[in-house]
Amino acid sequence: MFNSKSSSSEKEYSTGMATIVASGTEINGNINSKGDIRVDGTLVGNLTTSSKVLVGPLGKITGDVIAQQADVLGTVTGTMKVTELLYIKGNSQINGNIYAGQLQVDATASFNGECHMGADAVLKAPLASVVDITKDQLNAAANDQ
Numbered sequence: 001m002f003n004s005k006s007s008s009s010e011k012e013y014s015t016g017m018a019t020i021v022a023s024g025t026e027i028n029g030n031i032n033s034k035g036d037i038r039v040d041g042t043l044v045g046n047l048t049t050s051s052k053v054l055v056g057p058l059g060k061i062t063g064d065v066i067a068q069q070a071d072v073l074g075t076v077t078g079t080m081k082v083t084e085l086l087y088i089k090g091n092s093q094i095n096g097n098i099y100a101g102q103l104q105v106d107a108t109a110s111f112n113g114e115c116h117m118g119a120d121a122v123l124k125a126p127l128a129s130v131v132d133i134t135k136d137q138l139n140a141a142a143n144d145q
Helices: 119-124 135-144
Strands: 019-021 026-028 031-033 037-039 042-044 047-049 052-055 060-062 065-067 069-072 075-077 080-088 093-095 098-105 110-112 115-117
Touching (some): 037 047, 047 052, 052 065, 065 069, 080 119
Parallel strands (some): 019 037, 026 042, 031 047, 037 052, 042 060, 047 065, 052 069, 060 075, 065 080, 069 080, 080 098, 093 110
């Protein structure tokens, strides 16, 4: 029933469940995940996943985002690198450069930065830089809550 060799040949699997950063929650640091992530709170740091990111209407990310797919309804300040579809919805706002395989933008959404589309653009995108978190940024994020 239990195989002692399983620890030496472990494979990484997504659980099929999403990680949720709930409204009112603030995370200061980077997040790395294999599964889906929903951000309804505040993240000051980089977010990297091999799956999907959803930034809810009240969600705020100050840092770079790397994902397979992303839906943004809130605010992202940083570079977004999405290998498949990046959907900027509703009254969302992105302040930073976008590298996406495909891009869909609602008429009420906005972004300020450069936009690079297609598989080649995503492959040639610069790697996310680690966000330097200053006390002023932490205080500003805390005051937004």
